[in-house]
Amino acid sequence: MAGVKGDAPPQISVLLPTCNRPKLLENCLRALSCQQTRYTFEIIVVNNAPARSDISDAVAQFPKARLITEKRRGLSYARNAGIRAARGNILAFTDDDTLAASDWLENLADPFFSRPEITAVTGQTLPLKLETEAELLFEAYGGLWCGTTQSEFNKKWLSSRHFCLPLWVIGTTANAAFRASIFRDPAVNLLDERLGAGSPVGAWEDLYLFYRILRAGGVIVYQPNAKLRHAHRQNLDDLCDQLQAYRRGEVAFCVLSLLHEREWRSLLHLCLWIPYWRTTQLAGELLRRIRGKRRFRLRLVLKEWFAYLEGVPALILSHQQVQRWAKESSNPVASTEIVRNLGPS
Numbered sequence: 001m002a003g004v005k006g007d008a009p010p011q012i013s014v015l016l017p018t019c020n021r022p023k024l025l026e027n028c029l030r031a032l033s034c035q036q037t038r039y040t041f042e043i044i045v046v047n048n049a050p051a052r053s054d055i056s057d058a059v060a061q062f063p064k065a066r067l068i069t070e071k072r073r074g075l076s077y078a079r080n081a082g083i084r085a086a087r088g089n090i091l092a093f094t095d096d097d098t099l100a101a102s103d104w105l106e107n108l109a110d111p112f113f114s115r116p117e118i119t120a121v122t123g124q125t126l127p128l129k130l131e132t133e134a135e136l137l138f139e140a141y142g143g144l145w146c147g148t149t150q151s152e153f154n155k156k157w158l159s160s161r162h163f164c165l166p167l168w169v170i171g172t173t174a175n176a177a178f179r180a181s182i183f184r185d186p187a188v189n190l191l192d193e194r195l196g197a198g199s200p201v202g203a204w205e206d207l208y209l210f211y212r213i214l215r216a217g218g219v220i221v222y223q224p225n226a227k228l229r230h231a232h233r234q235n236l237d238d239l240c241d242q243l244q245a246y247r248r249g250e251v252a253f254c255v256l257s258l259l260h261e262r263e264w265r266s267l268l269h270l271c272l273w274i275p276y277w278r279t280t281q282l283a284g285e286l287l288r289r290i291r292g293k294r295r296f297r298l299r300l301v302l303k304e305w306f307a308y309l310e311g312v313p314a315l316i317l318s319h320q321q322v323q324r325w326a327k328e329s330s331n332p333v334a335s336t337e338i339v340r341n342l343g344p345s
Contacts, residue, residue: 008040009087009088010039010040010041010042010087010088011039011040011041011088011089011090011109012039012040012041012042012088012089012090012091012092012105012109012177013041013042013043013044013082013086013087013088013090013091013092013180014032014041014042014043014044014092014094014105015044015046015079015082015083015086015091015092015093015094016028016029016032016043016044016045016046016065016082016094016095016096017045017046017048017070017075017078017079017082017095017096018045018046018047018048018049018055018096019047019048019049019078019096019198020049020052020053021096021097022053022055022058024096024097024231025045025055025058025059025096026058026061027099028094028095028096028097028098028099028100029043029045029058029059029061029062029065030062031098031099031100031101031102031228032062032064032065032094032100032105033062033063033064033065034102035100035102035103035104035105035106036102036103036106037103037105037106037109038106039090039105039106039109041064041088041092041105042064042065042066042086042087042088043062043064043065043066044065044066044068044082044085044086045059045065045066045067045068046068046069046070046078046079046081046082046085047067047068047069047070048069048070048073048074048075048077048078048198049073050069050070050071051071055067068081068082068085069081072193072325072329073198074193074196074197074198074199075196075197075198075199075205076190076191076192076193076194076195076196076198076199076205077193077198079093079173079190079191079196080190080191080193083180083183083190086180088180089179089180089181090109090112090177090178090179090180091177091178091179091180091183092105092108092109092176092177093173093174093175093176093177093178094174094175094228095174095230097128097230097231098125098128098174098175098228098229098230098231099128099228099229099231100227100228101227101228101229103225104123104175104226104227104228105226107123107223107225107226107227108121108123108175108176108177108223108226109121109177110223111221111223112177112179115219115221117219118179118219118220118221119178119179119182119213119218119219119220120176120177120178120179120182120210120213120218120219120220120221121176121177121220121221121222121223121226122146122170122171122172122175122176122220122221122222122223122226123171123175123176123222123223123224123225123226123227123228124145124146124147124148124175124222124223124224124225124226124227124228125143125144125145125146125171125172125174125175125227125228125229125230126145126227126228126229126230127139127143127229127230127232128229128230128231128232129231130232132234132235133236134232134233134234134235134236134238134239135232135233135234137236137239137297137300138232138233138239138242139232141243142168143232144171144172144174144175144230146169146170146171146222146224147222147224148224149224150221150222150223150224151169151221151222152219152220152221152222153170153210153214153219153220153221153222154214154217154218154219154220155214155215155217155218157214158211158214158215161265162265162268163265163268163269163272163273164265164268164269164272164273165211165257165263165265165266165269167207167210167211168207170207170210170220170222171210171220171222172206173205173206173209174228174230175226175228175230176206178213182213182216182218185216187212187215187216188209188212188213188216188218189212191205191206191208191209192205192208192209192256193205193318193322194252194256194315194318194319194321194322195208195249195252195253195256195318197245199314199318199321200314200315200317200318200321201245201248201249201252201311201314201315201318202241202244202245202246202248202249202314203242203245203246203248203249203250204246204249204250204252204253205249207249207253208253208256208257211253211257211261212261215261236297236300239300240299240300240303243300243303243304243307244303244304244306244307244310245307246304246307247304247305247307247308247310247311248307248308248310248311248314248315249311250269250274250308250311251270251274251308251310251311251312251315252311252312252314252315252318253266254266254267254269254270254311255270255311255312255315256315274308278301278304278305278308281301282301282302282305285298285301
C-alpha cells in the first residue's frame with residue numbers, strides 16, 4: 001500500500017468533504033486508507049460543519065489523512081477548499097457516504113498516467129445496500145450507476161447532443177478524479193458554488209463542471225473498474241428532497257450555461273426535453289397504476305414537477321448568498337474565483 005513519503009508531494013490527493021456524519025466518515029476513511037495502489041496519495045478531509053461536530057479524533061486515526069475546515073455551507077465550497085489545499089497533481093473526489101473498493105484509486109488514476117490527454121475520469125458507483133423503499137426507488141430512477149462498459153466523452157460528443165445535454169451519463173463527483181491543472185484553466189475554474197448540496201439550488205455542480213471541461217476541449221473517461229458503493233437515502237422524505245434538488249439543479253444549469261457559455265441547446269433542454277421526459281414519466285406511471293403495477297410514488301413525481309418551478313428562484317438565492325459570503329470572507333480573492341454575474345459576462 002502506497003503512502004506519502006517524507007516531504008515529497010503525493011501523486012494523488014483524495015478530497016473528502018464531510019458534514020456532521022462522523023460514523024460514515026470513519027467507515028469511508030478506513031476504506032480509503034486500505035487502498036492497494038502503486039501511487040502515493042494523501043487524504044484531505046474537509047469539515048463543512050465545524051461548529052456542529054469535532055471530527056479531529058476520528059481523522060487522527062488515519063496517518064494519510066489531514067483535516068481542514070470550510071465554514072461556508074455547501075459541497076462546492078468544501079470541494080473547492082480541498083482543491084486549494086491539495087498537493088497532488090491528480091485530485092480524486094469522493095463523499096463521506098461511500099465505501100471504496102481496495103483497488104478503486106488504482107483504477108481511477110491509471111488512465112491519467114497512460115494517456116496525457118485525459119482530463120478527468122469517473123468510476124462506477126454502486127448502491128451500498130438495497131433494503132428500504134427509498135433505496136430501491138432511487139435505483140429505479142437510475143441511481144448513480146453508469147454501466148459496465150468503458151466510455152469516453154469529449155467536445156465532439158458534447159457537440160453531437162442536439163435535443164438535450166445528458167451529462168448524467170458521464171458519472172458523478174462522488175466517484176471521479178481530475179488533473180489539478182484543469183481547475184486553473186479559466187475556461188473551467190473551480191466548482192460553481194451557487195450549485196451543489198447545501199446551496200439553495202442543491203445539485204448539478206458536478207455536471208456543470210463536466211460540461212465546462214468538455215467545452216474547453218478536455219477528455220473524460222468513464223472507468224467502470226473504479227468501483228465504490230454509495231449509501232442511498234434511507235427514507236422517502238430525504239429521497240424526495242434529493243430528487244427535488246436534482247430538478248432545481250437541472251434548471252439552474254440550463255440558465256447558467258445559457259448566460260455564460262451562450263449554450264443555445266439549454267433552451268431546448270429546458271423547454272422541450274424536460275417537459276417531454278417528465279410528461280412521459282407521469283403518463284407511464286398513471287398507466288402502470290391503471291394496470292395495478294405501481295412503480296414510483298406519485299407524490300415524488302409531482303414534487304419533481306414543482307421543483308422545476310423553483311429552479312430560477314433558487315439560483316437567484318444561491319447567487320446572492322455567494323456574493324454575500326464573498327464580501328464577508330477573510331480571503332475575498334479565493335472566495336470570488338467563480339462568482340460571475342447572472343447576466344452575460
